[in-house]
Amino acid sequence: MQPTRHTLTAPIHYSVDPIFVEDLMGLPWHVPIAEWHLHGVRILEIKRGVSRHVVIFVKTPRFSYCIKEIGLEVSKKEVSNYEMLLLNGIHTLVPVGTVSREEAVIESGAPIGTRYERTVTAHTVTLLVEKVLPDSELFQRNFSFVSRKAIWDAIAELFVELHTNGILWGDASLANTLVKFEKIDVPFVGKKTFLKAYLADAETVEVFPTLSAAQRESEIRYFFGSMDSLNEDLRISGLQRDALTTENDKQYFRSRYDLLFTAEEKKKLFFRQTTFNIDAVLGLVSNPAYVDMFLEHIEEHKWYLCERTGTQVTLAEATQNWFTAIYAPLCKLFRTEGVLECFPGKTAAELYIEIMTHKYFLSTQAGTDVGMVQAMNDYADTFGAVANTQSFMKKITDTMKSLIGFTPARRGQ
Numbered sequence: 001m002q003p004t005r006h007t008l009t010a011p012i013h014y015s016v017d018p019i020f021v022e023d024l025m026g027l028p029w030h031v032p033i034a035e036w037h038l039h040g041v042r043i044l045e046i047k048r049g050v051s052r053h054v055v056i057f058v059k060t061p062r063f064s065y066c067i068k069e070i071g072l073e074v075s076k077k078e079v080s081n082y083e084m085l086l087l088n089g090i091h092t093l094v095p096v097g098t099v100s101r102e103e104a105v106i107e108s109g110a111p112i113g114t115r116y117e118r119t120v121t122a123h124t125v126t127l128l129v130e131k132v133l134p135d136s137e138l139f140q141r142n143f144s145f146v147s148r149k150a151i152w153d154a155i156a157e158l159f160v161e162l163h164t165n166g167i168l169w170g171d172a173s174l175a176n177t178l179v180k181f182e183k184i185d186v187p188f189v190g191k192k193t194f195l196k197a198y199l200a201d202a203e204t205v206e207v208f209p210t211l212s213a214a215q216r217e218s219e220i221r222y223f224f225g226s227m228d229s230l231n232e233d234l235r236i237s238g239l240q241r242d243a244l245t246t247e248n249d250k251q252y253f254r255s256r257y258d259l260l261f262t263a264e265e266k267k268k269l270f271f272r273q274t275t276f277n278i279d280a281v282l283g284l285v286s287n288p289a290y291v292d293m294f295l296e297h298i299e300e301h302k303w304y305l306c307e308r309t310g311t312q313v314t315l316a317e318a319t320q321n322w323f324t325a326i327y328a329p330l331c332k333l334f335r336t337e338g339v340l341e342c343f344p345g346k347t348a349a350e351l352y353i354e355i356m357t358h359k360y361f362l363s364t365q366a367g368t369d370v371g372m373v374q375a376m377n378d379y380a381d382t383f384g385a386v387a388n389t390q391s392f393m394k395k396i397t398d399t400m401k402s403l404i405g406f407t408p409a410r411r412g413q
């Protein structure tokens with residue numbers, strides 16, 4: 001016989017961050033969330049990915065939340081996964097906690113008489129992420145490949161963040177990825193706008209010491225599967241589009257992922273050697289060749305320091321010295337001298353890296369090391385955008401000379 005359900009009492013448990021308790025207590029947790037619109041709750045109609053569970057977005061006086069009805073154990077695991085992801089610096093949802101409702105179920109007709117069983121309905125509560133780009137745009141005709149590439153870049157970056165930290169998502173689909181524009185602080189420049197991808201839906205997340213190539217590959221294939229289904233949905237809804245689109249997108253995504261993954265591995269190795277976080281200082285460096293170049297650059301600086309002091313200098317000391325004695329003052333100067341006017345769209349770090357790259361290019365051509373100062377002058381002549389680039393570069397190179405304060409014969413500066 002089917003049990004008859006009666007809600008006798010409905011105690012509500014709030015396993016949530018204390019700052020949200022009062023706000024959440026104002027919501028009608030004693031009824032299913034699917035009925036909240038009948039109970040005066042302000043429901044937000046926001047585009048969301050396909051989901052298995054009932055998911056609603058609500059606005060309260062203080063915050064807006066995403067609430068998902070789910071089992072208690074899974075909810076607890078999901079919330080702790082979000083916390084772990086945030087601690088690892090992964091872009092993901094901010095968990096508010098788990099709110100659960102105890103329900104009593106009367107089992108009627110049992111041989112030993114009526115039995116009461118308790119069941120629990122739980123909810124994962126997260127802070128709402130607003131202004132998300134809907135994934136349904138992705139394969140539409142009027143959405144250019146250039147725009148899509150920016151989105152694939154952001155998602156590939158999220159995948160690399162996860163995988164280089166030994167984290168397997170397990171449900172890496174387009175529907176579970178939120179993409180939005182975000183202002184991020186760039187060292188020596190200030191805030192710049194980037195597209196960032198967020199992991200939304202952390203039920204299946206698992207951490208390993210490291211991930212095998214096969215694990216990473218399966219995650220990418222799963223993601224490609226979700227691209228196919230979105231594509232198919234759009235086709236069924238009558239959208240006309242180029243048959244090759246998805247294949248091109250996949251190829252692009254894979255190459256971007258591989259590039260970023262290699263760069264990240266190199267950066268991690270560099271960090272182990274020097275305790276220096278390249279991204280934190282230079283901004284996001286996505287090209288692995290830049291990391292190699294940067295290492296060469298620091299080794300050169302180490303050589304110069306050893307020459308000057310006549311003592312042994314470690315790579316870590318050389319990096320530290322390079323940062324405080326050369327890089328930081330130069331970047332400040334880039335900024336005060338108006339780097340953005342002379343080289344529109346570039347950050348100080350990008351400019352530094354590009355000059356460094358240019359130096360290697362010139363040195364290879366010349367068959368000898370041309371030095372930073374010559375590289376700077378040549379770079380300004382070739383790429384500077386406005387007339388005052390010359391005076392800007394003169395100031396920079398003069399400062400560079402005084403910072404280095406030494407002309408190593410080998411360097412030709």
Ligand SMILES: Nc1ncnc2c1ncn2[C@@H]1O[C@H](COP(=O)(O)OP(=O)(O)O)[C@@H](O)[C@H]1O
Binds near residue numbers: 049065128177203
């Ligand atoms: N905090 C949030 N802010 C904005 N959108 C969200 C948030 N949490 C989830 N979503 C959207 O709701 C969808 C469904 O949530 P999800 O956790 O994936 O449910 P399910 O486990 O049923 O798949 C997600 O794919 C995402 O698009």
Ligand SMILES: [Mg+2]
Binds near residue numbers: 049051052175
């Ligand atoms: Mg989901």
